[in-house]
Amino acid sequence: MDLAARLVSGRGNIMIRFNPVFILMAAASLCSSGAAQPVQGDLVLSKFEYLSTTTDIYTVTWPAPTLKTLYTRTWKPGPLLTAYGNRFVYYAHLDKVSSLGISTKVTSISDNVSDYELDQDGTLMACDLDHKKPCLLRISGTMVATFCTLSTVHRFLHPICRDGDTGNWVVGTGNGGLLRVDRVTGDVTTIHSRPGVGISGVDFLPRTGDFAVIRDGYPSKEIAVIDRTGTVLHSLTGLSLGCLTVNHRTGRIFAAGLKTVHEFSSDLNIVNTRTYPIGGSLAQFYYLDIWDDRNVSVTASGEPATRAQVDLCFFQSRSQPYVVALSLSQRPGIAFGPDNVLNLAPDLLFLITAGGALPWWTEGFAGTLSSDQGTAIASFTIPIGLPPGTCIHVGAVAVNPAFPDGLDVGNVACVQVQ
Amino acid sequence: MKEHTILAILTAMILIAQANAQPVQGDLVLSTTGRTHGVYHVTWPSTTLGTVTRYGEARGIRTAYKNAGVCLIGKSQGWFLQLSATGSFTTLNTLIPSGCTDLELDPDGDYYMAVNSQDSRIYRVGAKPAFLALSSLEGAPSAICRDGNTGDWIVGTRTHGRLLRVDWYEKKFTTLYSAPSASDVLGVDFMPQTGEYAVVRTRNTIQELVIITAGGSVRASREIPDALAVTANHKTGRIFVATGQTIVELTGDAKIMTSRDYGVAGMNRRFTGIDVWGDRNVSLSSSGFPPGIVTAHLRFPLSRGVNYVAALSFGQRPGIAFGPDNVLNLAMDSLFLYTAAGALPYFTTGFAGVTSSSSGGATARFAIPHGIPVGTCMYVGAAAVNPAFPGGLDVGNVMCYKKWL
Numbered sequence: 001m002d003l004a005a006r007l008v009s010g011r012g013n014i015m016i017r018f019n020p021v022f023i024l025m026a027a028a029s030l031c032s033s034g035a036a037q038p039v040q041g042d043l044v045l046s047k048f049e050y051l052s053t054t055t056d057i058y059t060v061t062w063p064a065p066t067l068k069t070l071y072t073r074t075w076k077p078g079p080l081l082t083a084y085g086n087r088f089v090y091y092a093h094l095d096k097v098s099s100l101g102i103s104t105k106v107t108s109i110s111d112n113v114s115d116y117e118l119d120q121d122g123t124l125m126a127c128d129l130d131h132k133k134p135c136l137l138r139i140s141g142t143m144v145a146t147f148c149t150l151s152t153v154h155r156f157l158h159p160i161c162r163d164g165d166t167g168n169w170v171v172g173t174g175n176g177g178l179l180r181v182d183r184v185t186g187d188v189t190t191i192h193s194r195p196g197v198g199i200s201g202v203d204f205l206p207r208t209g210d211f212a213v214i215r216d217g218y219p220s221k222e223i224a225v226i227d228r229t230g231t232v233l234h235s236l237t238g239l240s241l242g243c244l245t246v247n248h249r250t251g252r253i254f255a256a257g258l259k260t261v262h263e264f265s266s267d268l269n270i271v272n273t274r275t276y277p278i279g280g281s282l283a284q285f286y287y288l289d290i291w292d293d294r295n296v297s298v299t300a301s302g303e304p305a306t307r308a309q310v311d312l313c314f315f316q317s318r319s320q321p322y323v324v325a326l327s328l329s330q331r332p333g334i335a336f337g338p339d340n341v342l343n344l345a346p347d348l349l350f351l352i353t354a355g356g357a358l359p360w361w362t363e364g365f366a367g368t369l370s371s372d373q374g375t376a377i378a379s380f381t382i383p384i385g386l387p388p389g390t391c392i393h394v395g396a397v398a399v400n401p402a403f404p405d406g407l408d409v410g411n412v413a414c415v416q417v418q
Numbered sequence: 419m420k421e422h423t424i425l426a427i428l429t430a431m432i433l434i435a436q437a438n439a440q441p442v443q444g445d446l447v448l449s450t451t452g453r454t455h456g457v458y459h460v461t462w463p464s465t466t467l468g469t470v471t472r473y474g475e476a477r478g479i480r481t482a483y484k485n486a487g488v489c490l491i492g493k494s495q496g497w498f499l500q501l502s503a504t505g506s507f508t509t510l511n512t513l514i515p516s517g518c519t520d521l522e523l524d525p526d527g528d529y530y531m532a533v534n535s536q537d538s539r540i541y542r543v544g545a546k547p548a549f550l551a552l553s554s555l556e557g558a559p560s561a562i563c564r565d566g567n568t569g570d571w572i573v574g575t576r577t578h579g580r581l582l583r584v585d586w587y588e589k590k591f592t593t594l595y596s597a598p599s600a601s602d603v604l605g606v607d608f609m610p611q612t613g614e615y616a617v618v619r620t621r622n623t624i625q626e627l628v629i630i631t632a633g634g635s636v637r638a639s640r641e642i643p644d645a646l647a648v649t650a651n652h653k654t655g656r657i658f659v660a661t662g663q664t665i666v667e668l669t670g671d672a673k674i675m676t677s678r679d680y681g682v683a684g685m686n687r688r689f690t691g692i693d694v695w696g697d698r699n700v701s702l703s704s705s706g707f708p709p710g711i712v713t714a715h716l717r718f719p720l721s722r723g724v725n726y727v728a729a730l731s732f733g734q735r736p737g738i739a740f741g742p743d744n745v746l747n748l749a750m751d752s753l754f755l756y757t758a759a760g761a762l763p764y765f766t767t768g769f770a771g772v773t774s775s776s777s778g779g780a781t782a783r784f785a786i787p788h789g790i791p792v793g794t795c796m797y798v799g800a801a802a803v804n805p806a807f808p809g810g811l812d813v814g815n816v817m818c819y820k821k822w823l
Binding site: 303304305306307348349352358359360361362363379380381382383384385386 | 710711752753756762763764765766767783784785786787788789790
């Protein structure tokens with residue numbers, strides 16, 4: 001009798017119920033899969049191995065010495081990004097991988113796509129590094145459309161992040177340009193240029209408004225912090241790095257290259273370093289992000305007086321109270337502890353919206369997270385009278401004694417007013 | 419020239435000047451038919467009528483958007499004209515079938531709603547192509563006003579003297595009141611201070627004013643022979659009824675206070691419509707959909723270059739009394755406290771400022787709160803600081819904004 005037949009037969013059921021070996025195996029499997037699931041704040045990294053036909057996604061509760069494998073697939077590796085609502089990560093060209101390691105196809109997209117970032121309307125922006133036609137793509141559901149095409153001067157368009165201060169895009173190019181791309185018009189301005197020194201990683205530092213970049217080819221020899229005017233504030237050379245991300249809560253920068261992950265302070269002092277035995281000698285970390293760092297995701301057109309929906313997901317704070325607030329600035333943030341900062345300035349907009357103090361125009365700004373996923377939905381009316389291009393910052397925290405200072409602090413999402 | 423001749427000429431000039439003086443805010447303004455038809459105004463309770471124009475034999479009259487004069491309905495043709503204080507006309511539309519008898523300003527600021535008793539239809543009329551709001555109503559509609567309570571239309575009919583509440587967006591109507599005997603509604607207006615409706619009607623050959631509650635019952639009535647049209651002063655709560663050549667002022671309980679007869683032998687004119695000139699201090703420019711920004715156009719022509727404040731409320735009653743005859747019909751609820759005089763930045767703009775020195779105008783805007791249920795009414799009111807008014811405030815009307823979507 002095959003397994004299927006046993007399962008549907010009475011004898012099969014009896015076997016499942018009483019076979020101790022089966023029960024132990026099932027329990028072990030459940031425990032194993034549970035333990036392997038990443039939690040909020042874990043690093044999530046992808047691997048690229050030259051001449052290999054497989055690629056992996058790992059997670060690590062930093063700075064643990066051991067990686068956990070979330071997902072393994074055959075060719076090809078690609079960009080990695082924590083998705084809207086913390087439900088999964090976007091991966092490669094283009095799948096989404098859940099916390100259980102289950103992969104689902106989103107759409108098919110060119111292998112030239114080198115990085116992703118989420119827009120405020122829930123769509124996904126992508127960099128296409130085609131050197132003949134560098135462009136930004138917008139992915140909405142399964143639809144892929146060209147948002148803007150850049151001059152071939154900016155060839156090898158590679159990393160992208162969202163400028164949290166303005167809501168525009170910041171992209172790095174293979175020939176040393178750090179560019180700002182207007183979110184609406186697609187107009188390009190140069191923040192910083194250093195010809196011949198390619199940029200392979202970029203992210204926004206909400207505590208200072210600066211940008212952390214990795215440059216000088218791949219693997220890079222330099223990590224730098226560049227301010228909004230293009231001035232290099234800090235730089236560190238001598239490391240082999242390929243990708244980076246910023247922890248919005250602590251302000252720490254994580255960068256990985258070859259088989260090593262580094263944690264830096266915002267002024268680029270090395271705080272921690274870990275080397276992990278991944279693959280063969282030709283294997284190296286390819287992309288990294290932070291799991292569940294999209295506690296706050298906003299869907300909004302940005303048109304004044306329209307509705308913006310805020311999706312909250314604090315998986316580790318299920319059934320706990322939460323509060324949401326708006327602000328016109330991220331700085332100075334509200335520090336609940338040295339490594340626990342909500343990047344919202346306590347300005348007038350903050351004071352009138354914090355925790356739902358403004359009924360009717362804000363909804364669900366205070367409440368209790370769901371017991372299953374730690375989710376909640378809030379919404380607000382986009383303010384009026386603000387100049388187009390102004391950013392409204394949306395932040396949230398959940399009350400959770402298990403976290404430092406008793407607060408599970410979420411990220412801050414930016415809505416650009418149109 | 420002898421002294422008494424000079425005196426007579428001077429007196430005549432003064433009288434002519436008075437008669438032709440432009441109407442000001444708070445004046446009653448009347449449309450007429452007859453051989454000496456025209457549009458007249460009176461600073462109540464003056465005994466003298468002023469003339470806005472000698473043209474325009476009209477069946478109905480309403481204060482125009484942004485207080486820019488009045489809108490008139492042609493007596494026999496289908497024209498709709500807008501008339502300024504200086505007596506100049508602007509054509510709004512000439513394509514509506516004749517038979518319209520009354521009109522009311524739509525809150526979107528572009529259109530008037532007009533009822534046509536001949537084809538039993540309600541029209542939206544504006545400079546843009548007019549279109550039908552409702553295909554037909556049961557009973558010939560003859561009078562219309564906006565229900566300040568709900569943002570719907572209140573339509574009076576010539577069959578059973580009904581009052582219908584018409585949901586413009588849903589395009590459906592319900593009967594608010596049905597007269598027990600043969601009746602013909604001639605005019606209707608909303609009374610913000612009580613939420614009731616002042617109705618002028620014919621019942622068994624008797625003309626009368628009745629006060630009908632929002633629940634559809636008659637609270638008070640008064641026989642007024644030859645009554646044809648009615649308006650309610652939102653600020654004082656007084657009711658004015660126009661008869662053939664007489665204007666009667668009544669309290670909200672239908673008690674007669676003052677009556678003035680403007681009949682002149684041989685004039686052969688008859689009042690057909692009445693309204694309060696310049697009582698649109700607040701006009702909206704939104705019909706309630708889609709969600710977005712609502713613009714409130716403020717116009718205080720008697721309070722130019724002075725400070726003004728605006729506020730929102732979820733109710734009109736109890737209003738805020740700045741004197742016995744000077745009431746701002748906004749309830750002092752939490753929404754009022756949030757928004758009064760611009761206390762809610764980012765979601766209201768222009769809720770406090772200075773009116774323009776030329777027109778007394780200003781613009782206030784607010785974002786429609788999405789968190790309130792569809793169908794909720796919000797009320798927008800404003801007042802200008804002016805020591806010449808009772809209580810030191812030139813109190814404006816209150817407009818109802820209804821959230822449709």
